[in-house]
Amino acid sequence: MSTSSVLSDEFIAHCLGLIPLTSAAAMQMRFSRDCNVCDGDGFCEYCSVEFLLSARATDSDQTLEVTSNDLRSADPKVCPSTRLAPSSRRSINTDFEPNAGEQRGILTVKLNRGQELRLHSIARKGIGKDHAKWSPAATVTFMYEPDIDTLALDEKRSWVESSPTKVFHLDPITKQY
Secondary structure (H helix, E strand, C coil): CECCCCHHHHHHHHHHHCCCCCCCCCCCCCCHCCCCCCCCCCCCCEEEEEEEEEECCCCCCEEEEEEHCEEEEEHHHHEECCCHHHHCCCCCCCCCCCCCCCCCEEEEEEEEECEEEEEEEEEECCCCCCCCCHHCCCCCCCCCCCCCCCCCCHCCCCCCCCCCCCCCCCCCCCCCC
């Protein structure tokens, strides 16, 4: 990978790894761990696909948005799921897109004038049992815990009473929640 953008190589690699790929021949591809041609190295046509990307921002007024549509696959049957392979043409639900039929792709990086991104990547077929990067789903939790100690006593009571699940309570002696 060669880049002159402000983003680190690791960050760009992580973004690329999150782009979903689609292929009509996915079931014929071998898992890299089971491939007997490359002994599990994942560098053969039976268990991996090469992608190339080359982008350079030359316009001085605008930033160049590099998206998943800019990835060029060595195998035309495998492509980012935002761009359909020729063998898997189907109608796309474009209800949420302002320009129906225009697929922007997944934003990877924004380049300013004079910046460039060139890379060669290899996508391998795998399952979540081997590594979390192949897991189709993940669990993320977030808990917001506001600081109400700075509120007046009446405001604290009002805030505690407004909780629909009654998870907070106000101690009558310490006046703390």
